[in-house]
Amino acid sequence: MQALTINIRLFPDNPELLRQLSREYIQTVNALTERAEKEGSFPKVTTKDVNAHLPSAVLNQAIRDAKSVSKKMKKEGKRPILKKPVYFVNNQNYTIGEQMIAFPIMLDGKTRKTRFRAIVTERDNNLIQHAKLGLMRIVEKSGKWYAQVSLSIPVTKKKNEKVMGVDLHSHQVKNLIFFQRQKHGILSNENHRWKGLFFDGKKDEGMDKNDSSTLLL
Numbered sequence: 344m345q346a347l348t349i350n351i352r353l354f355p356d357n358p359e360l361l362r363q364l365s366r367e368y369i370q371t372v373n374a375l376t377e378r379a380e381k382e383g384s385f386p387k388v389t390t391k392d393v394n395a396h397l398p399s400a401v402l403n404q405a406i407r408d409a410k411s412v413s414k415k416m417k418k419e420g421k422r423p424i425l426k427k428p429v430y431f432v433n434n435q436n437y438t439i440g441e442q443m444i445a446f447p448i449m450l451d452g453k454t455r456k457t458r459f460r461a462i463v464t465e466r467d468n469n470l471i472q473h474a475k476l477g478l479m480r481i482v483e484k485s486g487k488w489y490a491q492v493s494l495s496i497p498v499t500k501k502k503n504e505k506v507m508g509v510d511l512h513s514h515q516v517k518n519l520i521f522f523q524r525q526k527h528g529i530l531s532n533e534n535h536r537w538k539g540l541f542f543d544g545k546k547d548e549g550m551d552k553n554d555s556s557t558l559l560l
Contacts, residue, residue: 344495353488354460365428371395375409380422385413398447398454400436430481437479
């Protein structure tokens with residue numbers, strides 16, 4: 344699998360709401376890692392134990408991120424304090440459609456999966472259709488909003504392909520050219536060998552005598 348991230352431009356009607364949610368996300372992660380530092384280990388908590396103004400699915404992701412930061416803290420011996428606002432949504436809780444992205448936010452004290460206008464390019468659509476979706480990261484850069492979507496794209500292993508060229512000028516095979524080339528997933532058995540080909544009969548009468556093309560089988 345090949346890892347790739349695509350950036351999709353977002354156009355929120357209420358940017359300040361996304362800013363508040365992004366700050367809340369980072370504050371939640373920092374609060375949990377601070378608690379882990381004081382207690383000596385990461386606390387056993389669920390979304391019911393954490394007081395945060397975030398949708399439960401997003402809050403659950405924040406807890407996971409805090410655990411990862413806590414592990415890093417133990418290795419480096421220092422607690423990193425996150426400062427840049429960000430809003431993570433896992434792949435089960437967002438939808439990418441035609442020029443839109445939908446994901447859960449808190450609105451009037453309730454969780455609502457909200458649609459946002461977006462620029463989803465043809466390239467983005469092609470990648471999404473053939474990839475496994477991962478985390479989506481909502482960020483603001485220079486006043487512009489983006490959804491950074493991580494993808495895992497399957498990579499096909501190369502196999503040897505044996506190709507035969509046949510001179511079509513003659514009613515018998517006078518020139519057989521064998522060569523190997525690399526191509527994605529053509530032969531299931533790369534050790535397959537052509538042992539011989541025999542043609543019985545005359546050349547197709549409808550074939551142009553001046554045709555010097557080569558048939559690739």
